[in-house]
Each structure stands twice: as C-alpha cells, then as structure tokens.
C-alpha cells in the first residue's frame with residue numbers, strides 16, 4: 001500500500017513539475033513579447049515627437065489642430081476612447097481571431113495572411 005501511495009505522489013510531483021516548466025516557458029515568451037512591444041512604443045514615441053516638432057515649426061499650426069486630428073482619427077471606429085480599432089485577422093487553418101499584426105497563428109502556428117485595407 002505504501003508503495004502505491006509513493007508512486008501516486010511521484011506522479012503528482014512530476015505532473016506539477018511539468019506544469020511549472022510550461023508556465024516558466026510561457027512567462028519567458030510573454031516577457032520577450034513585452035520587451036518587443038516596449039521597443040515598438042519607444043520607436044513610435046520617437047517618431048511622433050519628431051513629427052510634432054517638425055509640425056510645430058510650421059506657420060499657423062497649433063496644439064489644438066493636433067488635438068482635433070487625434071480626435072478625428074479616434075472617432076473613425078465610432079468610439080472616442082483614445083484607441084485605434086484593431087481589425088482582427090482570421091487564421092486560415094483554425095479560424096480563430098488574431099491581432100492584425102500577427103504573422104503566425106497564436107493557437108496553431110499557421111502563417112497568417114496580412115489583412116489588406
């Protein structure tokens with residue numbers, strides 16, 4: 001009886017260790033993705049600041065013009081929420097919705113054809 005309980009506990013420990021390994025691998029992947037997004041945000045911030053400084057030098061261009069344009073762009077999806085709408089891509093293999101910027105399916109790994117606007 002003792003051996004059966006020990007074997008059962010060994011199986012539970014191995015199963016928990018496998019789950020922990022999977023969680024650690026997922027954490028590594030997500031951490032990498034967050035770093036990639038941070039780099040993209042830094043790059044976009046730099047570009048936006050450069051564009052703003054160039055525009056500010058133009059005659060007759062004011063902050064209110066920029067704010068009006070931001071509001072106009074924000075409203076293109078029908079919601080004034082400070083966000084751009086995202087058109088989801090659909091995986092050709094599994095049919096799941098994906099972020100438009102994904103080049104491979106998050107769920108099945110199939111290549112995703114970029115959405116044409």
Ligand SMILES: [Zn+2]
Pocket residue numbers: 091092093094095096105106107108109110
């Ligand atoms: Zn898929």
